[in-house]
Amino acid sequence: MGVRPALSGLLLCGTLLAAGCASPGFSMRSVAAETPAADNAAAIKREQQLQAEQAAAAQASQTTAQKRELGPPITAADVPSMTTYDPWERMNRFTYRFNARFDEAIFLPVANQYRRLPSPVQSGFHNFFFNLTEVVSVINYIVQLRPGPGAHSLGRFVINSTLGIGGLFDVAARMHLPPARTGLGATLARWGVHPGPYLVIPIFSPSTLREGFGFVSDYATAYLINFPPVYRGTVGWVLTPIALIDARANVSFRYYSTDSPFEYSTVRFLYVRKTLIEDDRLRLWHRGAPDAFTPAGR
């Protein structure tokens, strides 16, 4: 049962790859068209929204009560070293290189073809797969002892699975319940687990030991509970590659678009700092701050 879908997947990949035009030493392939007018209109809108939200946030942050709840601000003494803990650097660099090659040869060309699908089809797939992750989010929010966000994700799952026709439409977002995904990585961070050493996961990249463990565990949890029952059997074999392609198509990162010999260390530096700053936000809860969960504006 498992081989046939895999073969058909390979055939699909081959057909899609053949869609470009190439001669020895030269290739020219069509990629997703740019939409500058809509992008700029979105930038204007985003700027206006941010201005309004920022003004509200600035006002709120000035209240004495909130300042007390947030605890002492981060100072230079709290800043992590510029050097990233990367004891597996040689292996990580090898994996990064493998990922770059895999991405360029297979993942990205397929994702580019996927991006050519009509927009409603793409968003249908994307919404469907995102809806599946709500189950894991609910479980993690419970383990994080955050009933509010848990109810939020549960509400989204129920609404989108019913009114959204099995999750194909994000009806909940239109009802002011925007997506707010979480996972075991965030759960561990909430309970004070350090990110650990930097880790490049094959195909996915980049991560840390904690985030990598969380990622694998979240998938294992979903597979074990198999609810909705789409993770196993033929359905699972068909949907998993599409979910991967959908995930890739929704990430703009491209390996070596910088062509810099220092890309590995730059990505590592930025990723780990981003993780640590997000961790600080999650741990505020320990210090008696209000739940940092506010999906508004997302």
Add this chain to the structure above:
Amino acid sequence: MKVSGALCALSALLAALPAVAEPIVGLADSAALRATVLGTPPQEIAPLPARVPLNEIDITLPWARQPRPAVFWFAKQLRAWVSPQRGPAPLAIVISGTGADGNTEKLSLLRAVLYGAGYHVLTMPSPTFPGFIAAASSTGVAGDLLQDSHDLYAAVGEILGHLPARIRITEIDILGYSLGGANAAVIKSIDSTERRLKLPIHRAVMINPPVSLFSSMSRLDQLFTASIGPGDQGFEELYRRIYVRLANFYRVSDAVRIEDTDLFAAAAAVLRTDNDFAAAIALTFRLALMNVFFAGDLYAGTGVVTDPRHPPSPGDSTDSIERRLRDMPFSEYFDRVFAPYYLSHRPGATRASLIAESRLEIIGDALRSDRDYYAQTNADDVILNQPELDWLRNTMNDRIAVYEHGGHLGNLGERQQVTDMLAMLGGRWPEARR
């Protein structure tokens, strides 16, 4: 500098941050520094088309210097981007700025306005982009205006020779921003003698070009020293300062999440003082220089940061190399890599002659007499000093538009800049301005 859409949006947040009084760095005024980092506000961008088709080109260039260092395993082919019109149309070749690739946000903006104006658009990386150095440079040692432009011209020729016949080109024009502007003008000058393209390059527009690469880079080094300081200590202090602000900012603000944008863009939201903005500009150029320095050192075998006998392999850590390069200004690159290489490969060359050859003056006669060269710049451009701005004005005469504000490329895509640029490319300048 790469300024993402998210960064533009985040620029609005700066209005909400308290102004911090601090002496300005002295090399540029406050508005120029801010404009350079934040770019044109989206509300002031010229009308853009709804859809721009895009094709990625990968090409192998036989003259690329071999052997290619192992750490550049990913850059065997040069990458460029083309947006073709359906019918016959003029082609606009657009060249990126210092250290940048052929698909930056700035290029994307220029591509959109040019495509909207009816051009086929080919966007090319800068010859100082590491991917270009590894896949298209005949020397591997970037920074020579004429040599780099020769390599770029040859690469354009190869690409145009391979384009499918359905892309029907009626005329070729060339433009570029920052260092790419100087490259564009030099390429037109080369083309006027070599004529290796199917059609001659008609018009060239330089947007915020340097007048002297050496002088502009030295100016940016001064900006680095003034705003960040020498040694790793200054760099570390800057990192701590930005990290503290970012972390505290995200504690109190739910309006923005880091995952919505990238960390560089997020950092722009917490820049406050002139010193911060100056540091952001200086750092961007220093990061570009690090790539050029590293590649040049490897290709030239000068052994400044790499051991020529044991060059780094793709699995090796580059941390110590990066730490050393962070503290090395352009003058170090020039004196320890660039000059040794070119002095040994160019008979009769001297240090002074190499500096002179980094000036736009090498095509000064053409710029003065040929009415198909144009320029756009800003009176407060960070990379120019007053004598250089005067030189540009005097040289280009009535074929230059100098805007009062905008810093370095801080008004790219703005309505007037685009109107003027299109008038220049269409041969309607300066009549269109009157």
